[in-house]
Amino acid sequence: MRIRGLRYARGEQVIFDGIDMDIPRGRLTAIMGPSGTGKTTLLRLIGGQLRPDAGSVEVAGQNVARLRSKALYRLRQRMGMLFQNGALLTDLSVFENVAFPLREHTRLPERMIRDLVLMKLHAVGLRGARDLMPAQLSGGMARRVALARAIALDPEMVLFDEPFTGQDPISLGVLVSLLRRLTDALGLTSVLVSHDVQESLSIADYVYVISEGQVVERGTPASLRQSTSPWVQQFLQGQSDGPVPFHYPAPDYRADLLAEGS
Amino acid sequence: MTGFLQRLGATTLGVTERIGRAHLFLLHVLAGFPGLLPRFGLVMKQIYASGVLSLLIIAVSGLFVGMVLALQGYNTLVDFGATESLGVVVSLSLVRELGPVVAALLFAGRAGSALTAEIGLMKATEQLSAMEMMAVNPLHRVVAPRLLGGIIAMPLLAAIFSAVGILGGHFVAVGLLGVDEGAFWSQMQAKVDLYEDIANGVIKSMVFGLVVTWIAVFEGYDAVPTSEGVSRATTRTVVHASLAVLGLDFVLTALMFGDE
Amino acid sequence: MMQSRSVQIWVGLFVIAGMAALLMLAMKVSNIRAFSGEEGYAITARFENIGGLKVRSPVTMAGVVVGRVSKIGFDKEIYEAVVTMSIDPRYDNLPEDTSASIFTAGLLGEQYIGLEAGGAETYLRDGDRIQLTQSAVILEQLIGQFLVSQADK
Ligand SMILES: Nc1ncnc2c1ncn2[C@@H]1O[C@H](COP(=O)(O)OP(=O)(O)O)[C@@H](O)[C@H]1O
Ligand SMILES: [Mg+2]
Secondary structure: OEEEEEEEEEOOEEEEEEEEEEOOOOOEEEEEOOOOOOHHHHHHHHOOOOOOOEEEEEEOOEEHHHOOHHHHHHHHHOEEEEOOOOOOOOOOOHHHHHHHHHHHHOOOOHHHHHHHHHHHHHHOOOHHHOOOOHHHOOHHHHHHHHHHHHOOOOOOEEEEEOOOOOOOHHHHHHHHHHHHHHHHHHOOEEEEEEOOHHHHHHHOOEEEEEEOOEEEEEEOHHHHHOOOOHHHHHHHHOOOOOOOOOOOOOOOHHHHHHOOOO | OHHHHHHHHHHHHHHHHHHHHHHHHHHHHHOOOHHHHHHHHHHHHHHHHHHHHHHHHHHHHHHHHHHHHHHHHHHHHHHHOOHHHHHHHHHHHHHHHHHHHHHHHHHHHHHHHHHHHHHHHHHHOOHHHHHHHOOOOHHHHHHHHHHHHHHHHHHHHHHHHHHHHHHHHHHHHHHHOOOOHHHHHHHHHHHOOHHHHHHHHHHHHHHHHHHHHHHHHHHHHHOOOOHHHHHHHHHHHHHHHHHHHHHHHHHHHHHHHOOO | OOHHHHHHHHHHHHHHHHHHHHHHHHHHHOOOOOOOOOOOEEEEEEEOOOOOOOOOOEEEEOOEEEEEEEEEEEEOOOOEEEEEEEEOOOOOOOEOOOEEEEEEOOOOOOEEEEEEOOOOOOEOOOOOEEOEEEOOOOHHHHHHHHHHHHHHO
16 A cells, blocks of 8 residues: 555645555554544545545555546455444344445355354454344444454455544453454454554554644654654653644633633 | 625525436436346335335325315215215325325325435444445445335335225215215226326326435435434425425326326 | 344235235226227217317217227318217127217216117228217207297297
């Protein structure tokens, strides 16, 4: 996966302003940044749901934005995506959700679909929840089902959008090691988008940190920890004071409070 | 003045653009119809959701409309001593107009709004996006079976509405008002034409089925993906679909029954 | 997919109910067996005045519908209406000297053609013309005549 000079704006708001990234095959690459920097947007650009204003996103040698819809759909079959909130199909049970890509894209016999689905559900620890409906799941469980669904077709690449948010410490640990093992065992190309610093650093092969439309730091987790950039240090250690403002741009606080309501 | 002109222009452009998008949308959805044949189970589910679940309200409304028609018709016809024509009055009103139109209005309220809300929520919760990322076209997988289900269900619902209405009219006319049973049916059979009246009524209801379901799925698909956006879209479906049914009814009636 | 069975059963019942309703509309409300006038043989008749006769108006004999009016034209040589009727082929033995009159069903009802059989041995065939005709009774004319005859007394 190669990203070159990527620029993308939503109306006035420039979300990416010339980003370059290389995401190597068979590795786990983490992309980190504060929320609202456009991590989800980046994944949508990679998946071809959004088109960049300038620059290119190449996946497996193909420029995603240039693909015709047939070719794009073929490419997406080789790609799994875990949505931030799971995006499970609410009218289907957990089992049917995981079976969905298999039923849509293969002609496998029912027995085999069953075995595959149970294997994937077992991997995320939810084999027993197969008959529940999505509305009966907690947020963390829903995301794990969505993970099982994302890997149902044994894709070559998987994009994970915030897989760790909302997980209790136990499933968090399982999930972290699961991502790592999946990547190694299946030779997956994984892109992990997250703002959970420690978890991401502990499993990623390579890390990009983005902020305000730019890549501010890149490197292996070890080199990142050594980084002298005050920005990175603030982000990694979660300090509220530093070059990154906690506040959304706003007029002066005092002046705002004193101003007459209008 | 220029402000008014500008707003008028903007509205016109907006509406035109939306209508254009709705047509493109329809083309894309129709392209998904052949793919439904081997997977008719998907359409079944939708016939269930929009047809079977609307059955009760359609049948009950049909019954009452038929009964009211008989009662009102009787009061008018009795002055001319022509009460044996009551069957004709009831059946022609139902088969030509009220069956297709009222059934379509009820369908818009019952099934159409549900379709819009369902698809709108699927969009708001990123289910449609997720399908796209799974290389499944939501227009074919989600929208096409719903459109086809509506097109199949609507004429059946309208026929049930008319049939139940005629039975209701029969009950009031023959059972309560003492109109002769034989005259009720025979006058009806003599005046109601299979092609002119019944077949045209069925064609009307097919057109209504297409238009109402089309509006419903388009509004859902085009909804602003928030709870407020979905609720607005649902309201728009009922309003636009009802207006479309009444407007189209005029056009179709003029085309079908006008040249006599 | 446990629920899909009951969905299928319900949809099956729904389709049967819809079809039954359509069948009832076709058989019981309209009359599917009635002659629709499409595959009959044609005979014509000239009338001085057809009143409110229309295409698809019934053609009856002894009160039974035997055909329908299929075309109404105007002969501009002799200023008469030319009515083409399509007669059900089951009734292929109408005598040549059959006469045709235009009647009104009830006082204000719609108009139809009544045929009355003659005594000839030969029968009307496709394209033949009925010679003996009687025009529609026009209510206003009737009232006019009545008033005139009253005035004459
Ligand atoms: N549908 C949308 N319409 C307008 N702005 C949006 C929309 N989705 C996201 N944004 C904006 O794009 C920016 C990036 O969003 P996102 O990619 O979701 O951030 P992240 O995933 O890093 O938290 C945010 O500032 C958000 O306000
Ligand atoms: Mg996000």
